[in-house]
Amino acid sequence: MADLSSFLFGRIDEAFERYDSYFPIVNHVVYLPLEGILRDAAPRLSCRKGCHSCCGRIITATRIEALALVDYIYAFTTYDTTAIKAQVRDHARMLKDFLDAAESENNDHIWFEKKIFCPFLKNGECGVYAARPLSCRLFHSTDGIEKCETPIRSAGQLAMLGEAEALFQVLFYKTAARVDSALAVKGVLPIIIDDIVESEGFKKDNP
DSSP states (O other): OHHHHHHHHHHHHHHHHHOOSHHHHHIIIIIHHHHHHHHHHGGGOOOOTTOOGGGGSOOEEEHHHHHHHHHHHHHHOOOOHHHHHHHHHHHHHHHHHHHHHOSSSOOHHHHHTTTOOOTTEETTEETTGGGOOHHHHTOOOSSOGGGGSSSSOOOOOOHHHHHHHHHHHHHHHHHHHTTOGGGGOEEEHHHHHHHHHHHTHHHHTOO
16 A cells, blocks of 8 residues: 555646646546546446436535536536536536525435436436546445445445545545645535636646
């Protein structure tokens, strides 16, 4: 694990030398190395293309992940950004209202029952798959996908992916610290993205 950590931490220097915007930096440091781990885990997972129950959960991410996702949409796709901006804004407002009215902090299962899916879900598939955050990449089940369809999940988990999550969270912190350590703070993804887009923070906060 020490050798792997050293290798991954070295990719932070490489990323800032090669790239000047958030998506390619985060992709180089975190997402590309993580793909190898996910490929190794894949035979033991039930997750398959088209299963999307997890997209109805409250999705969290660091601010640097949200900036990377916005950078991906605006700079690396041909999406209708006006339409996406409106969808994210509507979703974020619903989430804010829900969280403001919630009686406890453990609200994911209640939100899940509302069947309000991620604004980037299109025809059962992720529309920003290449830039999806760590919480989406590592959300998994070793049991049948039907266990993901219940409000309170009881699906089996792989220890190796739990360990990977801890390591890659450190990578996000170290990467964010190159710009501003506040970018490592986690929050609710649609709400963060709405704030970034409305304030045009993704233009002002270039690394």
